Amino acid sequence: MFDDDDLRCFSMLIEAPRNAEILGSVKIYDVQKVLKLESSELETPLLRCITNEEIEEVLERLVVIIPVKNEKINLLDGVLRAIPQKCKIIVVSNSSRMKQDLFKMEEDVVRRFYRVTKHPIMLIHQKDPGMAISYKEVGFSSILDGDGLVRDGKAEGMVTGLLIAKYLKKDFVGFIDADNYFPGAVNEYVRDYAAGLCMSKSPYAMIRLHWKHKPKIVKRKLYFKKWGRVSEITNRYLNLLLANQTGFETDIIKTGNAGEHAMTMKLASIMNFSTGYSIEPYQLIYLLEEFGRGETEYAEAANAGIEVFQIETLNPHLHEEKGEKHVKGMMMDSLSTIFHSRLTNKYLKTRIIEELKSNKVVESDKEIKKNLIIPSIKDIDGKKFMKKLEESSDTFVNFLWNGN
Numbered sequence: 590m591f592d593d594d595d596l597r598c599f600s601m602l603i604e605a606p607r608n609a610e611i612l613g614s615v616k617i618y619d620v621q622k623v624l625k626l627e628s629s630e631l632e633t634p635l636l637r638c639i640t641n642e643e644i645e646e647v648l649e650r651l652v653v654i655i656p657v658k659n660e661k662i663n664l665l666d667g668v669l670r671a672i673p674q675k676c677k678i679i680v681v682s683n684s685s686r687m688k689q690d691l692f693k694m695e696e697d698v699v700r701r702f703y704r705v706t707k708h709p710i711m712l713i714h715q716k717d718p719g720m721a722i723s724y725k726e727v728g729f730s731s732i733l734d735g736d737g738l739v740r741d742g743k744a745e746g747m748v749t750g751l752l753i754a755k756y757l758k759k760d761f762v763g764f765i766d767a768d769n770y771f772p773g774a775v776n777e778y779v780r781d782y783a784a785g786l787c788m789s790k791s792p793y794a795m796i797r798l799h800w801k802h803k804p805k806i807v808k809r810k811l812y813f814k815k816w817g818r819v820s821e822i823t824n825r826y827l828n829l830l831l832a833n834q835t836g837f838e839t840d841i842i843k844t845g846n847a848g849e850h851a852m853t854m855k856l857a858s859i860m861n862f863s864t865g866y867s868i869e870p871y872q873l874i875y876l877l878e879e880f881g882r883g884e885t886e887y888a889e890a891a892n893a894g895i896e897v898f899q900i901e902t903l904n905p906h907l908h909e910e911k912g913e914k915h916v917k918g919m920m921m922d923s924l925s926t927i928f929h930s931r932l933t934n935k936y937l938k939t940r941i942i943e944e945l946k947s948n949k950v951v952e953s954d955k956e957i958k959k960n961l962i963i964p965s966i967k968d969i970d971g972k973k974f975m976k977k978l979e980e981s982s983d984t985f986v987n988f989l990w991n992g993n
């Protein structure tokens with residue numbers, strides 16, 4: 590076994606950021622590559638060296654939220670097994686309960702996982718009527734649909750996870766998708782989050798992951814793609830929006846659609862979240878709108894500064910491919926969130942319309958609808974929400990506070 594001194598000897602090596610863009614209180618750092626997952630300690634001005642001891646300390650304060658909807662059960666199983674033991678796990682599922690009860694399969698996996706590993710974990714279904722009752726109890730009805738249940742959507746699942754993390758009084762929260770093929774990659778992502786959180790000087794920080802590569806099958810061969818089509822487009826327009834504000838052209842944003850991201854709870858609690866596929870790009874828009882101009886109601890956050898780190902993983906990212914419809918939906922939602930930002934000028938709007946038309950996503954600008962926004966959870970009483978959830982839910986599997 591290692592003692593504390595031994596732990597200190599091993600470190601993650603990450604490039605120091607070469608550059609950062611600053612707008613008001615928001616600082617967005619350039620991509621930093623993970624150079625080595627475990628190394629001896631090295632200190633040079635071009636490297637950040639984060640000791641295992643520092644990483645372990647953050648992991649203890651980090652909750653991992655896994656949104657899941659109709660994924661292959663083996664993928665979820667692999668993802669769970671990859672999460673470092675110190676992080677509690679919250680799985681929010683919106684999987685089908687119709688013909689084949691996929692949620693039941695997820696429940697079996699979670700129970701078995703806990704029985705074997707004793708890893709603190711909870712699982713809940715997004716459409717559980719008890720969840721809607723709990724949201725009503727705390728006055729957060731904007732997350733409900735016409736039928737009085739929680740709306741479909743990854744964002745709604747993520748916000749639910751956040752509320753539970755708030756109740757747990759954890760300092761950090763990280764999101765991990767359930768459709769990842771490589772548990773080893775997932776393990777790295779969580780450790781990258783921790784490394785990023787160690788680098789931040791502000792209690793208002795966000796870590797967004799950038800893939801080194803995304804493997805695809807091209808002409809029956811494995812090809813390691815650097816950029817996804819939607820990501821490239823989303824990043825281009827986010828950078829144009831930023832350049833519009835600063836007056837300097839930039840390509841700093843490389844994680845516009847970063848599904849894998851982490852935040853300090855302080856930041857997550859004050860942010861509004863957009864829905865559909867726009868949740869991730871909107872996070873950057875929200876920060877620039879709220880903190881880029883000095884007009885915010887959050888003086889403490891503005892004074893501390895908001896730091897956005899972008900970390901390039903060592904592992905490639907292989908997840909479930911969901912087809913052309915998914916790609917178009919992602920482009921639509923991502924670009925409409927930029928289109929409707931109050932920071933977007935006429936020129937940028939015209940370019941976005943052209944982009945969406947040329948990709949056959951829309952035929953006219955009238956189709957570029959505003960995405961629904963979920964307000965922040967800052968005023969919600971997490972304890973009241975959880976108490977009601979425990980009382981009224983029938984899908985809640987809770988191994989979170991069983992002796993942990």
Ligand code: GDP
Nearest residue numbers: 656657658681682683741742743746766767768
């Ligand atoms: P992409 O990887 O960003 O292209 O999007 P995915 O379709 O893989 O979605 C990301 C994660 O969110 C996956 O784990 C999905 O299973 C999950 N997800 C998608 N829709 C929902 C939903 O309505 N509710 C919940 N809780 N999770 C969802």
Ligand code: CO
Nearest residue numbers: 766768908909
């Ligand atoms: Co995915």
